[in-house]
Amino acid sequence: MPSDLACQDVSKRFGRFLAVDGVSFSVPGGSFFSILGPSGCGKTTLMRMIAGFEDPSGGDIRIDGRSVVDTPPNRRNVKMVFQHLALFPMMNVGENIAYGLRCRGMGREEIRRRVAAVLDRIGLPGVAEKQVHQLSGGQKQRIAIARCMVLEPDVLLLDEPLGALDLKLRERMKIELKLLQHQFNTTFLYITHDQSEALVMSDRVAVMNHGRFEQIGTPQDLYHAPATAFVAGFVGDTNRWDAAVVRTEGDRIAFATTSGDAMLGRWAEPSRHPAVGDRIAVFVRPEAIEVRRGAAGTVDGGEVNRLSGTVESILFNGAASRLLVRTAAGHIVEADLPQSGAAAGIAQGETVEVAWPAERARCFLAGAAAP
Structure with missing residues (x-):
């Protein structure tokens, strides 16, 4: 044995x-x-x-x-x-x-x-x-x-x-x-x-x-x-925003990022509860982000975060590519780019919308997060 x-x-x-x-x-x-x-x-x-x-x-x-x-x-x-x-x-x-x-x-x-x-x-x-x-x-x-x-x-x-x-x-x-x-x-x-x-x-x-x-x-x-x-930042690729809590409703969090964007997310630390004004770290995986041509439109149902930006670079990696999108506030968002569908063929310099469900934005009290 x-x-x-x-x-x-x-x-x-x-x-x-x-x-x-x-x-x-x-x-x-x-x-x-x-x-x-x-x-x-x-x-x-x-x-x-x-x-x-x-x-x-x-x-x-x-x-x-x-x-x-x-x-x-x-x-x-x-x-x-x-x-x-x-x-x-x-x-x-x-x-x-x-x-x-x-x-x-x-x-x-x-x-x-x-x-x-x-x-x-x-x-x-x-x-x-x-x-x-x-x-x-x-x-x-x-x-x-x-x-x-x-x-x-x-x-x-x-x-x-x-x-x-x-x-x-x-x-x-x-x-x-x-x-x-x-x-x-x-x-x-x-x-x-x-x-x-x-x-x-x-x-x-x-x-x-x-x-x-x-x-x-x-x-x-x-x-x-x-x-x-720390685990959210260390394990796997991820986008990170530093933010402050604006409103809480159960595990739903409304927050404002340091770059001025208003977003929604999900609280991920059940042992601790945030208060309005608390500094938090927000993580979203690149595969959770959808990319569409054109500027950010209106919410079409559900709780979805949307930002407009410009494609700054496209990183090709064989079966997949990754877009680096610079938002109007200057934040770089990494998003996985599918090889087919409406987003296929997006080029450097294009204006795009990046969007992800609030459920996919995981929020933690700010602390020792991995770089």
Whole structure:
């Protein structure tokens, strides 16, 4: 059975600096859990405590319900894949994978059998005699994982392992890592600052900021229902307006942006309630915005925000394009442009209307939002 992992109120201080601030979460056995956050938010420190390389200043770390806080790294059945993989260049592929088994005193024939079996499982049979420098970047990645998985760890920790790969290989490896995790049915804990990695591969994601978790949820939860301004700004592409509350009616908010536009939105923080005059941050996804030729018209039913602007730039990205529209107030609005329909063929310099339902404008009290 795959192993559960749980952290309970884990913290870490370096002198007066609080790197990890009372973090609690649990990872069901056999799932893929990611910690997503900007550089310096504390995610690597948290992973090092789980691995045993750092001692927590407080809290508990449990694997299958047993505390491992007082267990040294070499006695925890936890393995780690680093960004630079740390393969031994003086050993061939088979020797790299066999290293941990030899350290455990396993017999030669059993080692040979296990190395061959794990190479089959990662789709690289017959490469045991190759030298590390003969492998592609993706092959090295899989060998680094195989070196860990041959030891049958309870938990595999992955510290930004795709960071050194080029973009095309990184995209392919995201899919391969997810498939490998399913194949080995092992608990994966993955840390990254790259939202696309976390959203594509993970069953659940924790968004970390300044040593704390802002939100834990499925990738869909984080994208469609962010709990804080930071998560709304950090996960996925988004438009942001700074504004002040003009009127509240339940979770419906009327507000005025700092650029002078009057808009409507939906309140997204049920634990806090805004008052007239409160400063808020408003987020709208580019795919929620409809673009039409011509200046903003009248509302044709429902609560819809409409602005006029000029197409300042068109960013082509293969299957989709994105318009950058500068409104009369000088604000840049990003909107996804469909490849067919009335908006297709809009050109730079045209006057357009951008519109979106009030329901799609998510409002938060102004605070530490992601840039």
